[in-house]
Amino acid sequence: MGRTSQSREKLMKAVTELIWTGSYGSTTIEQICERAGVKKGSFYHFFESKAALATAAIEADWEEHRPRLNEIFSPVHPPLERIRRYCGMEYDDQAALKSLHGRTLGCPLCTLGTEICGIEDSLRLKVSEVMDQFRRYFETTIRDAQAEGSVPVADAGAKARAVFAYVEGLLAQARIADDVEVLREMERGILDLLGARSEFAGRP
DSSP states (O other): OOOHHHHHHHHHHHHHHHHSSSSSSOOHHHHHHHHHTOHHHHHHHHOOSHHHHHHHHHHHHHHHHHHHHHHHHHHSSHHHHHHHHHHHHHHHHHHHHHHHSSOOOHHHHHHHHHHHHHTOOHHHHHHHHHHHHHHHHHHHHHHHHHHHSSOOOSSSHHHHHHHHHHHHHHHHHHHHHHHGGGGGGGHHHHHHHOOOOOHHOOOO
């Protein structure tokens, strides 16, 4: 059972790496099996298709990263501090990935989602579901900032969608430009979008 479980996990890790560093369309089942060190017959024992594997990998990766986001966005931290912590994490993670893979990778969900829209509907729905859960971290933070008076936001839900779109857009720009330094402006951009009050935003 241990080997079986390890093979499934290796396949999910392999497809995540290959899609993120390349693309969904260019990644073959043969490449996934080779990267995972798993025979093709074992692939079909676990998954009926590449889309099914990618869907499971997205869910597994999200569950793995959710505890870290729970800590960063924990209500024990002031709302704007949560945003600072998130932006710092995003920059550090992307810098580490560039060091490992040789280029800036951006957001795996956005990269995959924009590629497979209209092609793999079940996979698109999973990407959309996870991104919506991710966006809610920002919405909760903005509602808390609104309650403490640090941001003059009338509609926290709408503002969270705008902030999330900005974050994803910046990550896409960093990937296209292959420049992790693009992400240095993320914190200031979010605070400006929120109209953060100077006494809370730490402005001089």
